Amino acid sequence: MDPDKVWKRTRYSSEIGEEDYNTEVVICGWIENTKNMGKMAFIRVRDRSGISQVTALSKGMDPDLFKRLVSIPRESTVSIHGIVRQSPQAKAGWEIIPHDFTLLNEAKTPLPLGVIDKVDADMDTRLDNRFLDLRKLNVQSIFKIRSTVLAAARDVFLEEGFIEINTPKIVATATEGGTALFKIQYFDRVAYLNQSPQLFKQTMMSTGLDRVFEIGPAFRAEEHDTIRHLNEYTSIDMEMAWADLDDSLDLLEMVIQRAYTSVLNENYLDLEELKMNLVVPERPFPRVTYTQIIDKLTSAGFEVEDEAGHRSRVIRWGDDIPLEGMKIIAKDRPSLYFITEWPMSLKPFYIHPKDDDPEVSQGFDLNFGEKELVSGGQRIHEPGLLRDILIKKGLNPEAFGFYVKAFEYGMPPHCGWGLGAERLTMILTGQTNVRETVLFPRDKKRLVP
Ligand code: AMO
Numbered sequence: 001m002d003p004d005k006v007w008k009r010t011r012y013s014s015e016i017g018e019e020d021y022n023t024e025v026v027i028c029g030w031i032e033n034t035k036n037m038g039k040m041a042f043i044r045v046r047d048r049s050g051i052s053q054v055t056a057l058s059k060g061m062d063p064d065l066f067k068r069l070v071s072i073p074r075e076s077t078v079s080i081h082g083i084v085r086q087s088p089q090a091k092a093g094w095e096i097i098p099h100d101f102t103l104l105n106e107a108k109t110p111l112p113l114g115v116i117d118k119v120d121a122d123m124d125t126r127l128d129n130r131f132l133d134l135r136k137l138n139v140q141s142i143f144k145i146r147s148t149v150l151a152a153a154r155d156v157f158l159e160e161g162f163i164e165i166n167t168p169k170i171v172a173t174a175t176e177g178g179t180a181l182f183k184i185q186y187f188d189r190v191a192y193l194n195q196s197p198q199l200f201k202q203t204m205m206s207t208g209l210d211r212v213f214e215i216g217p218a219f220r221a222e223e224h225d226t227i228r229h230l231n232e233y234t235s236i237d238m239e240m241a242w243a244d245l246d247d248s249l250d251l252l253e254m255v256i257q258r259a260y261t262s263v264l265n266e267n268y269l270d271l272e273e274l275k276m277n278l279v280v281p282e283r284p285f286p287r288v289t290y291t292q293i294i295d296k297l298t299s300a301g302f303e304v305e306d307e308a309g310h311r312s313r314v315i316r317w318g319d320d321i322p323l324e325g326m327k328i329i330a331k332d333r334p335s336l337y338f339i340t341e342w343p344m345s346l347k348p349f350y351i352h353p354k355d356d357d358p359e360v361s362q363g364f365d366l367n368f369g370e371k372e373l374v375s376g377g378q379r380i381h382e383p384g385l386l387r388d389i390l391i392k393k394g395l396n397p398e399a400f401g402f403y404v405k406a407f408e409y410g411m412p413p414h415c416g417w418g419l420g421a422e423r424l425t426m427i428l429t430g431q432t433n434v435r436e437t438v439l440f441p442r443d444k445k446r447l448v449p
Helices: 063-070 123-128 137-159 198-206 245-266 268-273 290-299 323-332 383-392 397-407 421-429
Strands: 024-036 040-047 050-057 077-086 094-105 183-186 189-193 211-219 232-241 287-289 303-305 311-314 336-340 357-361 363-368 371-378 414-420
Touching: 024 050, 024 094, 040 063, 050 063, 050 077, 063 094, 137 211, 137 232, 137 245, 137 268, 137 421, 198 211, 198 232, 198 397, 198 414, 232 245, 232 421, 245 268, 245 336, 245 363, 245 371, 245 414, 245 421, 287 290, 290 323, 290 336, 363 414, 371 421, 383 397, 414 421
Parallel strands: 050 094, 287 336
Antiparallel strands: 024 040, 024 077, 040 050, 077 094, 183 189, 211 232, 232 414, 303 311, 336 363, 363 371, 371 414
16 A cells, blocks of 8 residues: 555545536445456446446556556455546446556455355355455345434433443343253353343332333343344343333334334435335234234134144143244234233243233233234232242242342332344344344354354
């Protein structure tokens, strides 16, 4: 690199407009493609905002410079000095006529992953070469939308008087029954990676802070390899005191609605890139009870599998709803809807029973078609009831010592939920595999990069 040469960008491709015609600009980016016609060459230079067409003319340049420019391998980084010229033939209505350039870093050939290849590489090749995969503008769009989603959630929380907290990810006990924990060595003891901030966010309710949220990693040692599960995901969690189930549903509707409107306002080019047509969901979102879903599946004759994997009997109240069952429900409900009034037996120990029916919980899920996006509910705040339910679920209250203690010295009624950032991003970007929404996904096979 020539130290005397100015290589810094003066314009992103998207910033170039009529006011730049016939003036000098410096663009920086990656050489996406070069078409060399001998006397003239068309070079596509990509930056994060899009593409600049550089039209090099052998006549207008030093012949040696021209030769060097047109032979730069694809995906090398360059800085190009040129004059912007109006050009009806160019897609953007302008092109850049270069007179000088700096090759900042020459890419090796062949590329391990094509950036503009028409045929899509398989997921593993893409993830092994994620830095190249992320040079594709449609892949970048997913992460620009993800960023907007996280900002939208944070904005709503802060506007509604929530404070942002950060809780430990190295813990001594499980939170969510069912999914396994990742064990780690913590000096001379065994510790685990936290599955959810649940115990900590609830503990905060007895402090008087009243409204807290956290956006952070959650770890689940799920064995199964599905298009909806990750072993590390980003959880958007909230907990609010002196509030009930309906308050938590209202806040969730606000967060989801804001995510849609923010993406529509700020990411319209990304939505175009992803060929997505978003419609902001109207509030209130439809509510369906667990019993209504079971009734529908029962009348459809839906059978559940026994432990050996055989379909043995028709689904009944108290059974969990398998994915295949949710797919039947999703035919009539392809969009957002709440599922309320789950049996207590299917919800975690911290979910409050209904006041008039101890078998039915005040827990809910928010689904998009068959996909679960959120779960949450009214929490138990009475220490006696909490102990009873822990024991009923086969858990030892002593193992939850610090948590149970916070209930014994004045815990207000409270509610909360946890929203998977990736699942929401999947919906807003139209992706079917959750791995598309994580830079470096962690699944059973994947630990690098
Ligand atoms: P739950 O375990 O249902 O509830 O998780 C809440 C939401 O987190 C997301 N999620 C996942 N996303 C990707 N991969 C996974 N393995 C994964 N597991 C969960 C989903 C899910 O709906 N403590 C409760 C929440 C609460 O009651 O506040 C909890 O974690 O979008």
